[in-house]
Amino acid sequence: VPLHPEAVAFAGHYDYTIDVLAAYRPTGKGRVERQVTIVRDHVLAGRAFCSIEELDRAFLAWVPLRRKVTHRTHGEVIGVRARRDHQALRPVPSKPYRVVERHLRHVGKDCLVAFEANLYSVPATKVFHRQLVEVRTSAATVSLHATVPDSHGVTLLAIHPRAVGRGARIVDPDHWSALPDGHTRSTTSSREDHLPCHPRDRDREPSGSLRFLLARADAAKVEVGRRPLSVYDQISGISPFHTSPGPKDTT
Structure with missing residues (x-):
């Protein structure tokens, strides 16, 4: 039978087991509801009360009389059986259960x-x-x-x-506090002494091409050759386009 999670947690906190009553089994449920009928017939029937305190006094005066009666189900005196049951109970947890x-x-x-x-x-x-x-x-x-x-x-x-x-x-x-803060990660820098390298290569000066690839500042110092666009036209075989004809050669 599926139970509500809060009901299961409540039972676990106070250390008792939920015993679900089988369907169409009125005798099991009647044992619980019978107590309501007994109190109503022996304490409330034919009486009127002016306050809750008066009702409580009437109930407490009836309890000793009830505990002297022999129970018809287990055949024991109710007061004797109650004392033995109370001694078997475990102490109530110090912290109450909070419904959340x-x-x-x-x-x-x-x-x-x-x-x-x-x-x-x-x-x-x-x-x-x-x-x-x-x-x-x-x-x-x-x-x-x-x-x-x-x-x-x-x-x-x-x-x-x-x-x-x-x-x-x-x-x-x-x-x-246990999360990585990045201080152990390998990072690249413009300074040559921070370039990542293998331990066996630390004593050797890195080559120029490798230094330029790893350090952006050094790579920015590379002199780039400049040539006119006509050079690419000559390589591709395309003659340059002129907007106007030049002067004729008379020599």
């Missing part, structure tokens, strides 16, 4: 997660590009969780205050 909205989003290359037209950062050391994370939102905060717990069973990646409006970028600078 849950969404799935992908992590970008810059370790930012987009949600409602805003960006929130996650630690670069705990995520990778295109990783699917869960966004849990409340009225005041946005928490980002991994879909798979780590070795310590923790899924929380980051908590941010919820952005107001659209287009905001909420970033914790520590989340970007």
Whole structure:
């Protein structure tokens, strides 16, 4: 039976199992609803109350009488069975369960997660590009969780205050400390001492053609030969075009 994610998370937080009642099985559901009928018949029927406090006092006065009765299903005194059941219960978690909205989003290359037209950062050391994370939102905060717990069973990646409006970028600078800053990348420069070369070639002077190819400043100093366009006409066999005939040679 498909269950709502919030119902499953709530049951997991308080450590109990949801037992779904089979369809067309009125006896199972009746065990729960029967308690409503018992309270109504023994406490409320034929009485009027002026306040909630008066109703509570009437109910608390009836509870000891009810616990002395032998239950017809398990055959035990209700008060004795209740004490044993209470001793078997585990303590309530110190932190209450908070109902939040849950969404799935992908992590970008810059370790930012987009949600409602805003960006929130996650630690670069705990995520990778295109990783699917869960966004849990409340009225005041946005928490980002991994879909798979780590070795310590923790899924929380980051908590941010919820952005107001659209287009905001909420970033914790520590989340970007592991991102590359470019200082280890090979770059070209106009200075000869910054030219990239193999370690075994560091003691040798690079050739002129290689130096001109790698350094734009040096390449700009190359003297380029200049020749008239008529040279290309002679090479291609095309005679030059004249707009007017020249003077005749009389010699």
